[in-house]
Amino acid sequence: xxxxxxNSPSLSVQEGRxxxxxxxxxxxxxxxxxxxxxxxxxxxxxxxxISSIKDKNEDGRFTVFLNKSAKHLSLHIVPSQPGxxxxxxxxxxxxKGAQKLVFGQGTRLTINP
Amino acid sequence: DAGIxxxxxxxxxxxxxxxxLMCHQTWSHSYMxxxxxxxxHGLRLIYYSAAADITDKGEVPDGYVVSRxxxxxxxxxxxxxxxxxxxxxxxxxxxxxxxxEQFFGPGTRLTVL
Numbered sequence: 001x002x003x004x005x006x007n008s009p010s011l012s013v014q015e016g017r018x019x020x021x022x023x024x025x026x027x028x029x030x031x032x033x034x035x036x037x038x039x040x041x042x043x044x045x046x047x048x049x050i051s052s053i054k055d056k057n058e059d060g061r062f063t064v065f066l067n068k069s070a071k072h073l074s075l076h077i078v079p080s081q082p083g084x085x086x087x088x089x090x091x092x093x094x095x096k097g098a099q100k101l102v103f104g105q106g107t108r109l110t111i112n113p
Numbered sequence: 114d115a116g117i118x119x120x121x122x123x124x125x126x127x128x129x130x131x132x133x134l135m136c137h138q139t140w141s142h143s144y145m146x147x148x149x150x151x152x153x154h155g156l157r158l159i160y161y162s163a164a165a166d167i168t169d170k171g172e173v174p175d176g177y178v179v180s181r182x183x184x185x186x187x188x189x190x191x192x193x194x195x196x197x198x199x200x201x202x203x204x205x206x207x208x209x210x211x212x213x214e215q216f217f218g219p220g221t222r223l224t225v226l
Contacts, residue, residue, distance in 0.1 A: 006155075034214070043117075043203050043217030044156070089155055099144050099163070099207070100171070101215065103156040 003027045004092050006104035014112050019077040021107050023090035026071065030092040034101065035064060035075050038087045047088075048075070080111045116140075119204050119218040126194050127226050134189045134221050136204030144207050145187040146215060147171075147179065149200040156203065162187055194225045 005024045013019045023033075031052045036044035050057040050064045050073065057064050063076045077084055087108050091101040117138040126132050136145065147159040148171075158171030160179040168179050176198060178190045187206075191198055201222050205215040 004155075036217075041219070043205070043219050045217070046214045049214070091156075100158060100161065102158075102172075103148075105153055105155040 001026075002105070003030075004090060004102050004104040006088075006090060006107050008107050009105070010108040010110070012110045012112060013080050015082060016079045019075075019080045019084065019109055019111070021075040021077075021088050021090075021109065023073045023075075023104050024071060025073075025092050027092070027094070027102075028071070029094040030102075031095055032093050033064070033066060033073050034091045034093075035062075036089045036091060036103075038089065038106070044089060077109075080109075082111050082113060085109060085111045117204060117206055117216055117218040119202075119221050121221060122219065123222050125224045125226065128195060129193050132191045132194050132223065134191075134202055134204075134223070136187045136189070136218060138185055138187075138204075138206045138216075138218075140206065140208075140216075141184055142206035142208050142216075143184075144215075145181065146205040147177070147187070147189045148203045148205065149173065149198075150203060150220075151200050159189065159202075191223075194223075196225050199223060199225045 034049040035047040037047045038044040048062050066073045087106045089106045090104045120135045146161040148156040157173050162168045162181045165184050201220050203220045204218040207215045
C-alpha cells in the first residue's frame with residue numbers, strides 16, 4: 001500500500017524550461033511534506049518543504065505547491081538547469097517533528113541542453 | 114570530518130552470511146534512521162532510533178537487527194543475508210524537534226549472491 005506516490009518514473013525537460021514533478025498521497029493524516037534530491041552514488045539531500053497550513057512555498061528556483069483537497073503536491077523548478085538532473089523524492093509525515101517520513105518512489109529528472 | 118558517514122560503501126556477500134553496515138554521525142543528533150532504496154519502492158524505513166538504547170521498527174524490519182549503544186553510531190546487521198536484501202542502504206539523522214529534515218549518508222550498495 002503506497003501511501004505516497006510519484007506516478008512518473010522519469011521526466012525529460014529542456015534547459016531553461018519549467019520542470020514540474022508531481023506527488024500524490026492517500027493518508028489524510030499527512031501534515032508536512034518534503035522534497036529531496038538525489039544524485040547517483042550520493043545520499044538524498046533536502047530541497048524544500050511545506051506545511052499543510054500553506055499552499056505554496058518558494059525558495060529561489062524551487063516552488064512547492066500543495067493541494068490538500070486533492071491530496072496532491074508538485075515541485076516546480078524554473079528555469080531548469082543541467083545540474084537539476086537527478087532523482088527527486090517526495091516525502092510526507094503526519095506531524096512536523098514526528099520524525100518518521102514516508103517516501104514516494106522517486107522521479108528521475110533529465111535536463112537536456 | 115563532520116557529517117554522516119557509512120561503511121563499507123560497497124559490499125558483496127553470500128546468502129546466509131551475517132553482514133553489518135556501519136553508520137556514524139558527528140552532529141550528536143538524537144534521531145537516526147536506516148532506509149533501503151529499491152527500484153519502484155523509493156526509500157523504505159527499516160529501523161530508527163530516538164536516542165541511545167532506544168530503537169523501533171520501521172516499515173520493513175524483518176531480517177534486520179539494530180543497536181545504538183552510543184549516540185553517534187547506529188549499525189545495521191543482517192543476521193542471515195538473503196538475495197532479497199540486495200539493495201542500497203542509507204543511514205540518516207536529524208535533531209529532535211526539527212522540521213523533519215533528515216541528513217543522509219552516502220549509502221552502502223549491498224549485493225547478496
